[in-house]
Amino acid sequence: MSVATATPQATSGKTTYLNHDKSIRSWLLTLDHKRIGLLYLSTIVVVFLAAGILALLVRIELLAPGRTIVDAQTYNQFFSLHGILMVFLVIVPSVPAILGNFIMPLHIGAIDVAFPRLNLASYYIFMVGGVLVVIAMVVGQIDTGWTFYTPYSSRLGAPVIFMTLAVFIAGFSSILTGMNFIVTIHKMRAPGLTWNRLPLFVWSIYATSIVQVLATPVIGITMLLLLLEKTLGIGIFDPAMGGDPILFQHFFWFYSHPAVYIMILPAFGIISELMGVFSRQEVMGYKFVALSSVAIAFLGFLVWGHHMFVSGQSTVSSVVFSLITYLIGIPTGVKVINWVGTMYKGSVSLKTPMLYALSFLFLFTIGGLTGVMLGVLGVDVHLHDTYFVVAHFHYVMMGGTIVALIGGLYYWWPKITGKLYNETLGRIGCLLVFVGFNTTFFTQFVLGSQGMPRRYYDYAEKYADLHALSTYGSWILAVGLFVALYTFIQSLMRGAPAPANPWGGASLEWTHTTSPPSPHNFEEQPIVTHGPYDYHHFYAGDGQSVEAELASRSEA
Amino acid sequence: MGDKGTFWLPESASTVSGDVDSLFYLVTWISVVIFVLVVAAMVYFMMRYRRHHAGQVGAPAHESKWFEMSTVVVSTILVLIVFTWGFRVYLKLNIAPPGAYEIQVTASQWKWDYTYPDGTVYAGDLHVPADKPVRLVMNSIDVLHSFFVPQFRVKQDVLPNRYSSVWFEATRADTFDVYCTEYCGNQHSGMLGQVIAHPQEEFEEWLASAGGGGLSPEEYGERLFGQNNCNTCHSIDGTRLVGPTMQGLFGSQRQLVSGESVEADENYLLSSIVAPAAQVVEGYPPAMPPSYGSLPQDQLDALVAYIKSVQ
Numbered sequence: 046m047s048v049a050t051a052t053p054q055a056t057s058g059k060t061t062y063l064n065h066d067k068s069i070r071s072w073l074l075t076l077d078h079k080r081i082g083l084l085y086l087s088t089i090v091v092v093f094l095a096a097g098i099l100a101l102l103v104r105i106e107l108l109a110p111g112r113t114i115v116d117a118q119t120y121n122q123f124f125s126l127h128g129i130l131m132v133f134l135v136i137v138p139s140v141p142a143i144l145g146n147f148i149m150p151l152h153i154g155a156i157d158v159a160f161p162r163l164n165l166a167s168y169y170i171f172m173v174g175g176v177l178v179v180i181a182m183v184v185g186q187i188d189t190g191w192t193f194y195t196p197y198s199s200r201l202g203a204p205v206i207f208m209t210l211a212v213f214i215a216g217f218s219s220i221l222t223g224m225n226f227i228v229t230i231h232k233m234r235a236p237g238l239t240w241n242r243l244p245l246f247v248w249s250i251y252a253t254s255i256v257q258v259l260a261t262p263v264i265g266i267t268m269l270l271l272l273l274e275k276t277l278g279i280g281i282f283d284p285a286m287g288g289d290p291i292l293f294q295h296f297f298w299f300y301s302h303p304a305v306y307i308m309i310l311p312a313f314g315i316i317s318e319l320m321g322v323f324s325r326q327e328v329m330g331y332k333f334v335a336l337s338s339v340a341i342a343f344l345g346f347l348v349w350g351h352h353m354f355v356s357g358q359s360t361v362s363s364v365v366f367s368l369i370t371y372l373i374g375i376p377t378g379v380k381v382i383n384w385v386g387t388m389y390k391g392s393v394s395l396k397t398p399m400l401y402a403l404s405f406l407f408l409f410t411i412g413g414l415t416g417v418m419l420g421v422l423g424v425d426v427h428l429h430d431t432y433f434v435v436a437h438f439h440y441v442m443m444g445g446t447i448v449a450l451i452g453g454l455y456y457w458w459p460k461i462t463g464k465l466y467n468e469t470l471g472r473i474g475c476l477l478v479f480v481g482f483n484t485t486f487f488t489q490f491v492l493g494s495q496g497m498p499r500r501y502y503d504y505a506e507k508y509a510d511l512h513a514l515s516t517y518g519s520w521i522l523a524v525g526l527f528v529a530l531y532t533f534i535q536s537l538m539r540g541a542p543a544p545a546n547p548w549g550g551a552s553l554e555w556t557h558t559t560s561p562p563s564p565h566n567f568e569e570q571p572i573v574t575h576g577p578y579d580y581h582h583f584y585a586g587d588g589q590s591v592e593a594e595l596a597s598r599s600e601a
Numbered sequence: 602m603g604d605k606g607t608f609w610l611p612e613s614a615s616t617v618s619g620d621v622d623s624l625f626y627l628v629t630w631i632s633v634v635i636f637v638l639v640v641a642a643m644v645y646f647m648m649r650y651r652r653h654h655a656g657q658v659g660a661p662a663h664e665s666k667w668f669e670m671s672t673v674v675v676s677t678i679l680v681l682i683v684f685t686w687g688f689r690v691y692l693k694l695n696i697a698p699p700g701a702y703e704i705q706v707t708a709s710q711w712k713w714d715y716t717y718p719d720g721t722v723y724a725g726d727l728h729v730p731a732d733k734p735v736r737l738v739m740n741s742i743d744v745l746h747s748f749f750v751p752q753f754r755v756k757q758d759v760l761p762n763r764y765s766s767v768w769f770e771a772t773r774a775d776t777f778d779v780y781c782t783e784y785c786g787n788q789h790s791g792m793l794g795q796v797i798a799h800p801q802e803e804f805e806e807w808l809a810s811a812g813g814g815g816l817s818p819e820e821y822g823e824r825l826f827g828q829n830n831c832n833t834c835h836s837i838d839g840t841r842l843v844g845p846t847m848q849g850l851f852g853s854q855r856q857l858v859s860g861e862s863v864e865a866d867e868n869y870l871l872s873s874i875v876a877p878a879a880q881v882v883e884g885y886p887p888a889m890p891p892s893y894g895s896l897p898q899d900q901l902d903a904l905v906a907y908i909k910s911v912q
């Protein structure tokens with residue numbers, strides 16, 4: 046049986062994608078999906094740091110009522126930039142662009158994505174968007190929040206033009222990457238890799254790509270209309286010119302709700318992989334998990350109105366949107382049960398990636414349940430636009446997507462860099478992130494249900510204690526994230542060489558190539574004979590050698 | 602104040618807030634139960650099936666179709682119950698009882714103005730009769746705002762191009778918070794006010810005196826200066842806020858960004874309020890909202906009289 050005999054090769058002295066050409070030029074003009082993944086990784090880490098620092102500044106300002114460090118105008122810019130950077134330049138692109146690029150072709154046994162040049166072009170388009178954001182920041186005064194609601198946003202000048210243009214352009218990168226991935230997954234799977242054997246990560250990237258291709262043009266058009274309104278003075282959204290601000294909200298959420306799934310579906314994929322590998326167990330309900338991603342991707346287009354229950358849209362539409370929102374909630378809930386159930390009768394190992402996966406389950410369950418609470422019409426009226434909403438989406442976006450991304454980075458780190466990381470440090474980082482995150486954001490649920498509105502520079506004395514607690518939490522969270530960053534940097538500098546399959550995974554990136562992989566991914570065309578979580582099958586063939594290999598790997 | 606609220610919710614003081622609260626707690630408790638089950642299963646599996654030696658693989662686990670089916674069915678039923686209940690509360694929140702007392706609300710950056718059926722315009726706080734349904738018909742003269750009274754559990758966005766409405770009935774005479782919950786710029790978090798619910802007769806007395814009757818122009822102006830949130834940007838003691846202080850303003854020489862220098866007489870004060878962009882003082886941003894141009898003439902007169910008196 047071919048799989049089991051694919052014993053990992055020694056890495057030392059081999060040509061890998063990292064060392065075959067070390068010039069800067071070869072990095073900047075690379076067509077290799079792995080290197081492009083790393084280009085995205087480095088860019089996104091920088092933006093994440095910047096947006097994270099803004100978040101810390103926002104929290105420090107809110108440490109006490111009244112002015113703490115900056116004035117209202119600056120504060121409003123801080124939270125707006127934090128939101129814009131995090132949403133459009135970090136969370137939306139992160140998992141597909143970094144891990145999707147790096148891992149997906151390996152997962153399907155391909156030598157690259159279908160259109161490598163387009164892939165590189167997507168990266169540079171993304172960079173143009175990023176540069177425009179920086180210009181907008183330098184030109185000044187973006188204080189619209191990440192939602193750019195009209196007519197407030199229509200009254201601001203040049204910076205909003207740059208910012209909307211940036212979102213518009215970054216959107217193209219998203220569309221092109223999505224198309225590239227769809228074609229790759231359809232056309233470039235290794236022989237024997239049927240749809241039923243596709244790793245769930247690939248399924249989720251596939252579903253995400255569909256949403257990217259279908260939804261992103263809408264935000265493009267919206268931003269374009271906003272631009273036309275501002276530059277040519279055509280009244281579209283601004284009532285002063287005869288436009289309709291609610292129309293903007295419809296357009297905006299028609300993109301931004303599906304975008305929520307662009308942000309969370311890839312995280313689901315990572316969690317499926319982690320739960321499988323670290324439980325050495327078939328992922329429970331494989332078919333359900335795979336197809337529900339696709340179902341969620343489509344249903345996600347039908348619920349945008351749940352952001353607008355108090356906006357003045359008709360009662361009937363609110364009711365319909367509320368109902369469909371629940372329909373999405375159900376498959377998502379069943380997925381959580383499937384992930385937990387994967388540990389049943391498994392062989393559970395609590396390495397750092399698994400700790401992140403378990404944190405994800407904890408945090409995402411809270412995020413999901415509070416999402417359902419917000420979908421309840423009568424309750425949402427009270428909770429809408431309060432800190433409850435802020436807490437909810439941080440639980441989903443940060444506790445969900447970012448936590449899954451970090452877990453995924455730890456998991457694939459040995460494959461990506463060929464180095465092992467320090468397990469103890471990794472775990473400490475995870476613990477700090479978990480504690481810090483909950484301290485920061487759980488308090489915000491209470492603040493919100495007590496009536497504290499979001500985007501407030503100043504607040505009443507009665508909210509002061511909870512706000513202070515939330516700020517302290519943000520410091521713990523920041524320390525946790527820096528510990529994680531340090532773990533990665535330390536591993537790069539001094540990490541022990543990683544074996545090809547340190548976790549005993551059963552998918553192609555572990556069984557059929559070295560760590561790090563060679564420039565062309567696989568020495569020869571892999572042939573797939575079993576499912577991605579078929580650990581029994583995998584170990585049955587040559588259990589001995591894998592065990593020896595696992596034992597011999599330096600304890601980290 | 603009777604009831605002080607709970608850990609989760611502020612005090613409840615309208616005829617609909619009780620319904621909203623029961624629903625809130627129902628959903629919260631269902632969520633808590635589900636969450637505890639999920640986490641308990643997670644922790645149990647994590648300990649029970651911990652890996653003991655490196656090569657250990659999970660034992661084959663057979664999926665139970667019944668289990669999956671039943672989770673789907675149970676959650677669908679729960680969801681439909683919650684949905685229907687949520688829908689009924691929502692209707693109640695949305696449909697004002699016939700005969701409600703109507704007040705016009707005008708939102709602008711960054712204040713609330715209330716116009717009563719007798720034509721009285723009152724800024725800042727909303728005075729209403731208690732134990733009587735009140736319906737607000739709202740409109741904005743600039744950007745989006747949102748009217749939120751946490752103790753009543755009601756909220757409604759206020760739009761520039763159409764009317765929106767919200768209703769409530771305060772269950773006792775007391776003071777409650779009004780927040781703007783749709784981001785509207787610089788002073789968004791300062792766009793606050795109060796709902797002051799009076800017993801019926803007291804409310805009528807208040808309404809009769811609300812127009813400034815019985816006050817000197819300076820006193821009326823002082824009240825308006827607070828109600829219109831002028832004091833969030835202008836101090837009366839020399840402190841520099843967003844805008845210049847009012848202390849000693851009257852009669853002084855003002856250096857404008859246009860380069861000219863003018864004397865701050867009555868006309869200057871008036872035009873600074875109704876058309877702030879026309880004469881911008883040097884050293885300050887043109888941040889004063891233009892919305893005060895719509896204040897009634899008697900209120901403008903009172904404001905000017907007040908500013909003159911701040912020495």
Ligand SMILES: [Cu+2]
Binds near residue numbers: 301302305351352
């Ligand atoms: Cu949504």
Ligand SMILES: [Cu+2]
Binds near residue numbers: 746790
């Ligand atoms: Cu506001």
